[in-house]
Amino acid sequence: MKKSMLLLAVFLSSLNALQAQKLDIIPKPVKIQQKEEVFIIPSSVQIIVDKKIQKSADYIGNNFLKNTGIIPAVSIGNKHKKNTILFLVDEKMNLPLDGYELSVTKKGVRVKGKSSNGVLNGFQTLLQICSAKEVQKGTIPVVKIQDYPRFEWRGMMLDVSRQFFDKQTVKNYIDWLAAHKMNVFHWHLTDDNGWRAEIKSMPDLTLKGAWRGPGEVLLPSYGSGNKRYGGYYTQDDIKEVVAYALDRGVSIMPEIEIPGHSRAVTAAYPEIGCVTTQETKSVQGEVKNVWCVGREENYQILDSIIREFTEMFPFDYIHVAGDEVNRANWEQCAKCKALMEKEGYTDTFQLQNYFFKRVEKIVEKYNRKTAGWNEILKGGEINPNTEIFAWQGISYGIESAKKGHPTIMIPGQFTYFDMAQSENERGHRWAAITDTKRVYSFEPIPENDLTSEQQKLIKGVQGALWSEYLDRPTRFMEYQSYPRISALSEIAWSKKEDKNWDDFYGRLTNSHLQRLVNMGIAFRDFPPSATYKSGIITVTQPYEGAVVRYDAQGNEPTILSPLYINPIETKSYEQYLFRTFFNEDSVSPAVKVEKLPIASWNTSQVKTLTISENISENIDKNGIWYLTFNPTTDAVTSGIVRTVSLFENDKLIQTYPEEKTLKSKPRLRFLIENYNEKNNYRLNFIVDNKEAKESSARVNFNCSPYQEPEVKVTSSMTENPKFPLSKLEDYNIETYLRTDVPCVSGDWILYTFTKPVVSFKIDVLTGIPHHPRFIVNDGYVEYSYNGVDFEKGDSYEYGNATIFPKQAVKAVRITITGTNNEPILAAQDLKIYP
Known part of the structure; x- marks a missing residue:
């Protein structure tokens, strides 16, 4: 009897494994029914492509081969034969325009779309099924999917002005968007730092305006250095890329930055x-970067540019910007x-409105519609179709929807992918620290603030990748894009009620990260977490099967660094860094070891909490210690922190009586000078x-890893x-110096210590x-033992320099030997190692 029960359990377990075969589709389809049966792909499988999408036939055939390893025979037609894969356009389908139905039986596959783009969306789902981790190569699970997008506009912007990306890179980017059912590529072609589109009526826009460097009309900027940098796309290049995108179901909206950023x-x-x-x-410190609104000839020039x-x-829309004028x-x-x-007119916003009304008429003259950033709503009414x-x-x-305009939600706080993804990573911070989870949390329709009719004016959602800081490291553009765009695609496509972070993260890490690798994307992997307690470092993988490597000397781990396998016993936990490696190109940021929180709270009531914690186990040395209050999410920042006191053996070390909002993420400094392992500490x-x-x-x-001597x-x-300058004396990593003038050869910044400082290394950093x-x-750092x-x-080198003193240092000086070709100079606190 026991043997029979065991066999039954094994049988049911294997059956459940078949039934639970994960397809891990991103974005998540509307309806999906799956069976445990499969269609076995013939080695000489025939793909039949509807005549209405025959321009995409090569794309379909080539990508089927890449994802399955099987070379298909592609033909044009609309008849479904046995053991074939059919792609069919059926305009009578009762689905939204980009919707599709995907049916897989044991006898074949049929993808039917309301439009050609609908068919291509179904094709992307088919490719994802074929590349799911649990799907056996050469087979396609029997499945029936009905799917359509939540939003008609699913876009992504790439700035090619600050950093120039060649034609092939742009094509790759479009391929990656298509794979995520994104249907608009917003091409930011012009800005202060480079004009990238050939205009035959104004050749100097690219002959001069596409280049920066010594002897050029544009100064070096954003890492381009003292060399000629730039590039542009010829009109033939652009037409080629447009056709390439359309074959993949992606439309390209160009942007001309006017009247500012010019x-x-x-x-x-x-x-x-x-x-x-x-x-x-x-606002970026540029001068002479605005079109003259009062010069009548400028509207003739704009007419010729827009015509070309x-x-x-x-595409229906021309984006004419209008931001930060x-x-x-x-x-x-x-x-x-x-x-x-x-x-x-009584103010310049009215002048701006005058400019855009004239631009709208030019755009309409060429049977296009105008798009612009939200600032163009100021100064007066504009065309309701804009x-x-x-x-x-x-x-x-x-505001836009209430004024009756079609609206694209692209808030920097959630969808600007030039934002840093964690506190210690490269990127902007003015909007938010924006990781993949934060992107996924975005809801584009503010239902409580708009009527049902106004909600219909929210046409879609879009991301943006501004390229100021994409010059390094190599392939940083890909790192900043994915998997954040994967999250964006689900916001744009899937039903609101189906959104669930844990479910999305499971699909992403189980199969989709490998798909990104297969597409050639050097994405940002998810970092591990490393905690220290009682002499032991314990690392938690970000997902099952993640490969974590570490370095014990304070260096960033590489693909050759030791694997983390078991907890590490050490007293020098501060030197350890850990990093997830999907492969050599797709890695996470390196993370430090953190001690466990010493306290926490969670309440939704109006109340006063008095918290007292014994933190003796947490403190293990003399030094400067920082107490930080970190909201568990951006949304739970209610409350005021006050009367923060640290006691050593019941003797008050320091107190902060003043009130600080939790939203401000308080950071308080304490000095511990008499540490003893027998001491008792209370907060x-x-x-x-x-x-x-x-x-x-x-x-x-x-404990801070740095010294903070009076300077x-x-x-x-x-x-x-x-x-x-006093910002360089406070040792607050978030504050810094900005000069009010550009630097020139001979300029200097001098740090003088009250008492000489003993240190084996001092980092002298410039920039924000x-x-x-x-x-x-251009410059160097100097140091003095006697002042x-x-x-x-x-x-x-790229704004950074380091010194290694052999004895106590009295002063450190930054000496500048040339301009940085920017309107100001910034400098940071010294990082002084013990």
């Missing part, structure tokens, strides 16, 4: 800009002031949650009052933290 234009054709006696700077764009791009430029321009007086891209926040999308603090909102946080207490900083350069902007390009005589140390 330094490449005014550098090539100075007469297009305003004539002013006083230079004003844009419409000849290259068949330095309107102060117009206030200094005689022609713009005269136009304002003639029209009776599509608004709400980038500054969700509230701007709400007390109060949390006031004054509203019935969720308040939840983890409290961490970690005085002086400079030859004028400081910006908002970012003064984590941002390679406003750095020292008078200086020895030369490292020359600056």
Whole structure:
């Protein structure tokens, strides 16, 4: 009897394994029915492609081969034969335009789409099924899928101005979007730092405006260095890429940055800009980067540019930008002031509105519609058909929809992929720290703020990858894009009620990361977590089967570093770094070892929490310790922290009585000078949650790896009052110096210590933290043991230099030997190792 029961259990287990065969489709389909049977792909399988999509036949055949290893015979037709794979357009299907049905039986496969793009979407699902981890190669599980997108606009923008990406790279990017059922590629072709599209009526836009460097009309910027840098796409290149994209179901929307962000234009054709006696700077610090609104000839120039764009791009929309316009430029321009007086305008937003109304008419003249960033809503009404891209926040999308405009949700706080993905990674931070999970959390339709009719004006969702900081490391563009675009695709396609992070993450890590590798994408893998307790480092893998490697000397782990297999016993946990490796190209950021939180709370009630924790086990040395209050999510930041006190053997070391909001993520400094393993340490603090909102946080207490000696900083350069020299004396990693002027040869910044400092290494960093902007390009660091005589140390490499003193240092000096070709210089606190 027991034997029979055992055999039955084994049988049921194997049956369940078949039934549970995971397809791991991203984005998640609307309806899916699966059986345990399979279609065995014949070695000489025939693919039949409907005549209506025959332009995509080569694409279908080639990608089927890549994903299955089987060479298909591709023919044009619409008859479904046994053991064939049929791709059919059926415009009478009762599905949205991009919808499809995928049917796999033991006798063959049929993909039927409402449109050619619908068929291609079904094809992408078929490829994903063939490449799912649990699907046996050469077979396709029997399945029936009915699927269609939530949004008609599923887009992604790539900036090719700050960094130039060649034609093949752009094609690859389009392939990757198509694989995720994204249907709009927003090509940001022009900006201050380069004009990338050939315009035959204005050849200098690319002959001059596509290049920067010594002797060029554009200065070096964003890592391009002291060499000629740039490039552009000929009109034939662009037409080739447009056709390539259409064969894959992707439309290309071009963007012309006007009237601001136009330094490449005014550098090539100075007469297009305003004539002013006083230079004003844009938000990025650029000068002379705005079209003159009062110069009538400029509208004839715009007409010719837009005409040539419409000849290259068949898409319905031309994006004309309108963001971050330095309107102060117009206030200094005689022609713009005269136009304002003639029209009776009282502010420059009205002048901006005048400009865009004229641009709209030019676009309409060529049978296209206008799109722009949300700033173009200011200053007056515009054409209700103009599509608004709400980038500054969700509230701007709400405003746009309420004004009756078709609206694309592209808030920087969730969908700007130039944002850093963690606190210690390269990237912008002005909108948010945006990892894949945060992207996935975005909901594009603010239902509580819009009527049902207004909600219909939210046409879709889009991501954006601005390229200021994509110059390094190699393939960083791919790292910043994926898997965040995979998450974006599910937001854009799948039903709201089907969204579930844990389910998505399971599909992503079980099969989809391997698909990204198969596509040739060097994506960002998910980092492990490493914790330290009682002399032991324990690492948690980010997902089952993840490969984690480590370095014990403070260096970033490589593919050759030791594998983490078992917990590590050590007293020097601060030196360890851990990193996930999917392969040599797709890796996670390196992470440090963290101690476990010393306290936490979670409440949604109006109440006062008095928290007292014995933290003796956490403290293990003398040094500077930082207490941080970290909200568990961005949404649970209610509450005020106050009266934070640290006691050693019941004696008060330090207290912070003032109130600090949890939203500000308080970071408090404590100095422990008399550590003894027998000492008792206690932390007390109060949390006031004054509203019935969720308040939840983890409290961490970690020793700084650096010294923080008293220092005085002086400079030859004028400081910006908002970012003064004193910011280099506070040892706060989030604060820094900005000068108010460009640096020139002979400039300097001097750090003088009150008492000489003993250190084996000092990092002397310039630029904004984590941002390679406003750095020292040409210069070196010096150090002095007596404050008078200086020895030369490292020359600056990409804004960074290091010194290795042999005795106590009295002063450190940054010496600049050339301009950095930027409007200002930034510098950071010294990192002084013990």
